Amino acid sequence: MPEKTIPILPCPSVPELVEFYEHLGFTVDLLQTRPNPYAALSYGDGIALQFYGHKSVVPAESWSSCYITTDRVDELYDTFRAALKQAYGRIPTRGIPRIGQLKDTSYGVRQFLLTDPGGNCLRVGRPTGAPPEHAPAPREPFARALHHAWLLGVSKGDPAQGARVLDHALAQETPSGAGERYRALVLRADLALQLDDPATARARLTEAAAVQLTEPDREALADERSRAADLAAEAGLPTDGDAR
Structure with a gap:
């Protein structure tokens, strides 16, 4: 079995979070609402996220984050962007949830940031071959x-x-x-x-x-x-x- 790391991120409402990720095209592999709210989600063969619910979580104050590396960063950006527009009638660029700009960063990564309803920030990117970080x-x-x-x-x-x-x-x-x-x-x-x-x-x-x-x-x-x-x-x- 190949080794794999799966982040477990907090949110105030597991059902709300699951609905958000389902809009993006994620598959719900596990959903538990009681006694301890928990969900396991996946996208394709390589992206897996898990979430636990806790009422003390304040999305606007969350520092939870994870990095998803993929060769499909442009494809995922277009897919998520279109899904958000369909779900919300617009592409949310501020507040929570929101999606940031797809960008070639100064530290050699092409990436975008996606913040979910729980305030978790997903950095989705790939190396560009440009000079290394801290250039x-x-x-x-x-x-x-x-x-x-x-x-x-x-x-x-x-x-x-x-x-x-x-x-x-x-x-x-x-x-x-x-x-x-x-x-x-x-x-x-x-x-x-x-x-x-x-x-x-x-x-x-x-x-x-x-x-x-x-x-x-x-x-x-x-x-x-x-x-x-x-x-x-x-x-x-x-x-x-x-x-x-």
């Missing part, structure tokens, strides 16, 4: 600010600090080109929604939509354009279609 930040001021704003606001879950870094860069520094400015504006809109500030999100997304992108830019920014469409729908703005 140095960019030296250019705007690129460095963009790098740190994402680390603070998304990876470390401090959108307020990430927004402050990005606001300073957008006001004081010059991006290397249209693509870098577009990335910054979309990230700032994302952070604004995390901070329950849809007015700023709408303003930054409107600015992003006005950036003149070349066709190579549009191809390189496919992930950001897809995220911008999701954010625009969440913020109540019209979209020009899905980049994915």
Whole structure:
């Protein structure tokens, strides 16, 4: 029997959590509601998650997390994203549950974050072959600010600090080109929604939509354009279609 590690994560309501993962396409391998709520779920041959229920769990305050490594990160992102839209009528980009942007990170992993109704954060990713983790930040001021704003606001879950870094860069520094400015504006809109500030999100997304992108830019920014469409729908703005 091959060795396998299965995370056991907490949640306040096992039935609610099971319903969420069933929407995503997970199979329920075990469901116990009494006396101790518990569920075992799987997706395909390689992804297995287990959950236990406890009323003391506060999803918004949860630090529970696990990492899922897969060669199918793009496929899973598209599948989960479509399933969430079908289940909720929109793609949840803020609050709980939510799904983050698919992104090539600065530490050599292509990944997205998925937060379930119990507040558990699933990092789903694969190595890209880029430089290893803890690669140095960019030296250019705007690129460095963009790098740190994402680390603070998304990876470390401090959108307020990430927004402050990005606001300073957008006001004081010059991006290397249209693509870098577009990335910054979309990230700032994302952070604004995390901070329950849809007015700023709408303003930054409107600015992003006005950036003149070349066709190579549009191809390189496919992930950001897809995220911008999701954010625009969440913020109540019209979209020009899905980049994915």
